[in-house]
Amino acid sequence: MGGWSGRGSLEKRLKAITSPRxxxxxxxxxxxxxxxxxxxxxxxxxxxxxxxxxxxxHQHVVSAPNTPPNNEFGDLAEGIEVLQPSDEEVxxxxxxxxxxxxxxxxxxxxARPYFRPARDAKKKEARKKFAEAVDHIVRGxxx
Numbered sequence: 001m002g003g004w005s006g007r008g009s010l011e012k013r014l015k016a017i018t019s020p021r022x023x024x025x026x027x028x029x030x031x032x033x034x035x036x037x038x039x040x041x042x043x044x045x046x047x048x049x050x051x052x053x054x055x056x057x058h059q060h061v062v063s064a065p066n067t068p069p070n071n072e073f074g075d076l077a078e079g080i081e082v083l084q085p086s087d088e089e090v091x092x093x094x095x096x097x098x099x100x101x102x103x104x105x106x107x108x109x110x111a112r113p114y115f116r117p118a119r120d121a122k123k124k125e126a127r128k129k130f131a132e133a134v135d136h137i138v139r140g141x142x143x
Contacts (some may be wrong), residue, residue, distance in 0.1 A: 003081070004109050007072055008042065012140075013138065013140055016137065016140060017138065022137045023088075023121060024085045024087060025133050025136065025137055025141070026087060026088075026130070026133055026134070026137070027062050027084065027086075027087030027088070028133070029129050029130045029132070029133035029134075030084070030087075030088075030089070030090040031082065031084050031090055032129050032131065033090065033122075033126030033127075033130055034082040034084070034090035034091070034126075035082050035091045036040075036122045036125055036126055036129070037118050037119050037122045037126060038080050038082050038092050038118075039058075040118040040122050041077075041092075041094070041114050041115050041118035041119075042077040042078075042079050042080055042119075044114045044117060044118055045068055045069060045070075045071050045076055045114050046071045046077050046099035047068075049106060060072045060080035063112050064103075065110030066111060066112070066113070067112060068113065068114040068117065069112040069114060071097065071103045075096045075098045076094070076098065076099065076102070076114075076142060077097065079094055080094050080095075080115075081136055085119070092115075092119075094115055099115075102114070102132040102137035103115050105115065107122065123132065
């Protein structure tokens, strides 16, 4: 049985898809997607900030339920970080002690979500960035 046209090119692309460089490119795309979500979450917190001084004391204006929390001391927004344990995994997490109670609410306080809305708002953009990296690799950009 005879060979077929394009076999060498296909083999080269298949090797490139699984190459260490392709792995790094996909990891970078995942990291960028995570950063996009983290930055948007930080923006949701800081864009509605309302605080100031009244009678010489710091006054924090509490956000309305089911809206992102207002920034008070900055620890909530600053505590959002992107970790990348491996090229195949990115973790966007909020580290402030009051992150979860604000996101999910408690028995005494309605939720003031910021993380899930950021994820939902940037999901399409994040997927597009990753798909572009995959397309680049498949077209021979990782060889």
